[in-house]
Amino acid sequence: MSSEKVHVEHCKGVNGLDKVILREIRRCSAEVYLYGGQVTSWKNAHGEELLFVSSKASFRPPRAIRGGIPICFPQLKSTGSLEQYGFARNRIWSIDPDPPSSPSDISHKAFVDLILTHSEEDMKIWPHRYEYRLRVALGPTGDLMLTSRIRNTNTDGKSFTFRFAYQTYFFVTDISEVRVEGLETLDYLDNLKNGERFTEQEDAITFESEVDKVYLSTPTKIAILDHERKRTFELRKYGLPDAVCLEARFL
Structure with missing residues (x-):
């Protein structure tokens, strides 16, 4: 068996x-469905699931898979x-036949x-032509990394605007025992109050x-404590200025 198959x-x-199943030597793993380009499982070295997928997820197109990390594009x-x-979460993605070059210091093969x-x-x-490339990588220590590259391929050179997000569902046992740190003092839009703008007064979320807030100009690092x-x-993001904090309780 070759190392690639491992x-x-x-x-x-x-x-x-x-x-596609990604595995690393410390027994960490991740699963990615081509339907939706969606990560549906991410397990640590102890085999513990870190993402939540609904028991009612149908895995039948054209319905989106409920849970994991849906890709929201071109709007929210x-x-x-x-x-x-x-x-994007309702389409069949393809394995990229011509992937971008790997970083010179790449230390993961998964x-x-x-x-x-x-x-x-x-x-x-x-009515826009585009090319969306997505890399899903699992690091040697189990870190999960998603990288998006979106290119305008309109033949007339016409520009367009879009929005995208990784709508991640983390698996936790008791939502009342969860804190989100790194968003204190930031402005946010409260979707439960018609998108009104407020400033976060608490030291942790x-x-x-029920919570449904869009935090603006968020830092690179955000922590979710269970x-x-x-x-x-520990979430680290680059090039994505905002963060949505949403409570989901479906089964």
């Missing part, structure tokens, strides 16, 4: 959908003929490069009731 395995998942809110969160391009059907609801499991998720 680190990267292409196989069938739920309902015969294509997926429903406008015109585009559905909420866009269409990664997959996916690509999504416009279709004639998509052009009817969003806690969840005693006291019940004695676990901390």
Whole structure:
């Protein structure tokens, strides 16, 4: 068995959908479905699941997979003929046949490069030509890294605007025992109050009731502390200025 097969395995998942399994030597793993370009599992060296996927997830196109890390593109809110969160999470992505060069100091072998391009059907609801490249990589210590590159391929050179997000569902046991640190003193838009703008007064975000806030100009590092499991998720992001803090309680 080659080292490539140890680190990267292409196989069938739920309902015969294509997926890629990434593995590292410390027994960390991640699973990525080509449907939606979506990470649906991320396990640490102890085999503990770090992402939440709903028990009601159908894994049947055209419905999006509920949970994991859906890719929201080219929008986050429903406008015109585009559905909420866009269409990227409802499309079949391809393995990138011509991936960008790996970093010279790359120390991990468990990664997959996916690509999504416009279709004639998509052009009817969003008339722009694009190329979306997504790399999902698993580091030697179990770090999960997603890198997006979106290119305008309009033949007339016409520009367009878009929004995208990694809508990550972290697995926690008791939401009341969770704190989010790194967002204190920041301005945010409260979607439960018609998008009104406020300034965060608390030293950490806690969840005693429903929360749906968009924090603006957030720092590179954000921490999610799960006291019940004695676990901390450390998020590091680059090129993504805002962060959405949303409580999800579905099964």
